[in-house]
Amino acid sequence: MTNHWCDLQNADVFLTCGSNNVENHPISSKWVQKALDKGATWIVVDPRYTRSAACADIYCPIRAGTDIAFYGGMFNYIVKNGLMQKEYVANYTNASYLIDPDFSFDVNTGLFSGWDEGKKAYATTTWGYQTAEVVGPDTSATGAFSWTTADGVPEFTPPSNKVAKKDPTLEDPQCVFQVFKRHYERYDLDTVCSICGMDRETLELVYKTYCATGSPEKSGTIMYALGQTQHHYGTQNTRALTLVQLLLGNVGVAGGGVNALRGEPNVQGATDLAMLVYDFPGYMKWPTVQKYPSLRTWMETETASDGYYTNKPKFFISALKEWFGENATSENDFGYDWLPKIGSNTDLSIIPTFEHMDTGLIKGYWLWGQNPAHSAPNAKFARQAMSKLDWMVCVDITETETASFWKAPDLDPAAIGTEVYLLPAALIYEKFGTVVNSGRWLQWRNKAVEPFGQCKTDLEICDLLWKEIVGLYKAEGGANPDPILNMKWDYHIDGKIDARSVAMALNGYTTADKKLLGTFGDLKADGSTSCALWIYAGFYANNDAPLDPAQQRIGGRGTEDKGGLGLYQDWAYAWPLNRRIVYNRASADTEGRPWNANRMLVAWDGEKWDTNDVPDFVASTKAGDGTVTPVPPNNKAYFMNWEQNARLMVPSLDMPLPEHYEPFESPTENILNGRQNSPCIKFAEHKSVQRGSKEDYPIAVTTYTLVEHWQSGSQTRNTPVLVEAMPAQFVEISEELAEERGIKNGDRVRVFNNRGSAVLNAFVTCRLRPLAVNGKTVHQIGIPHHWGWAGSLSTGDLVNDLAPNVGDPNCFVPEYKAFLVDIEKV
């Protein structure tokens, strides 16, 4: 979330699209309700009439997987009806930047310029800006790159800044705004209704109501989750809603923002720490053989030409210094070569991992509290692939479907040679440490009781195994032991691994005297600072009490609400720098006057900035002698981008502007352009996918979760009170479909496609309705996916066996939310 839970109270209009926040993020309701009490309006757009829809003012059904058509129509509506917040868009986004004259989109082929059919990829050269001038890097004492000349900083050539040509009037036909406007002219109300299965009156009401937040003093927020992201164009769905927020001036303001309601307790922390193939902790890039063969190439490729990321090597080198400690020196590029480099095989995320198990490339599998035998798309194939592993190590609190994959109803244990180790983990209140919520708040968990039985924390398990592995390499040698023997592992207090010691490593300290750092502004690229995760710097920085989390910023329990906007600046710590609302410069106009004085985050008083939140821009500069000089307002509201403006158009991998394509398995044809699926869809070529046609499987399905259960159910299906509240799985079917297929409420039905089959209880309901799509009737059904064979209190069939194992090219998210099945009475 750019904003946070308590900030929902400041919104004028809510759009819940791609989430069911009342059910799956119940705490959101408390803050939405506070806004409703003040007169806010709430819109829910969802394939199902959800528990959120039941609480909302306006409900608009949508066919699963058509969000870009819905948002594209909204862009068109905003532009046509003059509802854009023009001063915001013209100054804080790249709307005025001129795009390459060779850029184009061909409606007949559904392709943007630069498509290479052989490589199945775009060359994005025509998607960029026209260059006005090239400005070389400023390495003078006051320049952005002055630090590069200091002793100990590895040699590299900082980038030059290609300043774009602009037209501030937004009239030039090649400016981003005009290209954008032209692109979405096809997305008229009737076309959108036909694709999404909406009625025009409701759609217009939704657009009118939400777009009223384009008025400068109004705030609108969009609450989204996996309903938005789990599509083969999920990244573009998210970009589309971001563009709505930018056009209406809703990003960076209290009550606005782009708010992903994240679903796992520390998925934010896991993302920050880059438990992702291509990422390095702190939103940097993991080294690859081809793009970053050396530290120098990494620095030259990844350092931004302008904006805050001109400092990026400081963060990266400080992280290398933490990783390898005193073994990281400027002479050995701070140990860069010891990091593993991704090679030509770049398909390494969860979906293709199973292909590599199937072919025998991957032989050993570590599972840390994740349950892919249940939750992977095409989970049946995932289980078959697992059966080819030599070994698996599962760290969990219960016996999950993954730990017991060899017990799956469709597998024969005698034929499976995999050795499986199941290690019992501690619960959250049996250990202490940091957890990060959806609003980026780092909060400290205190330990209440000792772990159950022989359970151990994941930290202790990691420590035990690591020490044993290091011992083996010390004693025996083996395949290059250098990375292992040079890695720093010094997180013990009184001889025992301790989360407080790791917290200090995450926060960062000076290498020479181990003084904790208060801000990432103090990080250096010469090895004199050590910091595992630059964005967290400051959360654990009290040098007077390093072993007492309660005396660190993360342990703060102050409940004062300075400014009355629910920022709670003294409660815990929000990364970065305790900033509660990111991009908050955009909450004020170009003169620094807040768009809405009652929701002031930052304001220029003529001489300096008044603040309720920590500024997310250069509010002042500090000279060598410590003199602080305020920086007057400018238009650099998005200084993490090299343009220092937000991007309406961007040369990303798959599309520069979100374009509608149909789900991989769709009940209809794409009527907006000549291509059915995004040309950049990932993994569709794998044999395991077994695509089904709409002729064989005419029913669209979307999967979802319930408030009483959670994910694969390995915790909640072992919790008696929750099983009592929601004892068995079901499939939601409309009354019309039920009648067509002779199904009654409570009947056992089989839902199936080429990949799998699940027998479920039929729940016949008016919460789902047939939709009129492109002139035909489309039936949608909904299935919660919490059940499996493991556990004793409540078991059921695996719904994720049905989902296709295809994904998005940017982030490889699977397409769980829209695919095809058929249904029959058992």
Next chain:
Amino acid sequence: MQTTRRGFIKATGLAFGTSLAYGLATQSEAFALDASPDWKLVNTEECTNICCYCAGGCGSLCSVRDGELISVEGDPDHPISQGGLCAKGASMFQLRNVVDEKTRKVIPNPGRLTRPMVRRPGASDWEEISWDEAVTSIARKVKDTRDATFVEVDQGVVANRCDGMASLGGSQQNCEEDYAIVKTMRTLGIVALDNQARV
């Protein structure tokens, strides 16, 4: 007697220093309770925690007596949840302890793992093993796989990569644990590293 939670801890003469260390010294007086002798939280110590389900980050209070968990409830001082917990959050106590249907006594949750186990190739059930044995044999398997599948140089570039292993998960753990997982897995050479962020 009407008293506050904080006052009650003092009145019962418990180790208030512990609560101070847990950061409860600043707790508000918002939670008035009737301290009758059969109140289930008599003679308990409290510490704060954060919910283990969605990323709301709601606060919980764990009450402990004689080293055992007695109760988990919402933290009234928490600015996000203000004492509230959803159906799942309110049931977190049962992840550790449940009421036995027959005896009506509080017992450890039988669904919870209590010790390391191994499933041998071809076997149709688990075998119990000691931690020592688990750690020793896992480390051996990891080393064998790493040594057999390690790619030291790829396309003329130092790669130090292990193609034969993958690691999955991390959204359930604390950040410090996640860093330990990332650091050990990556240092082994693993590039197929992923977590729940996509599923």
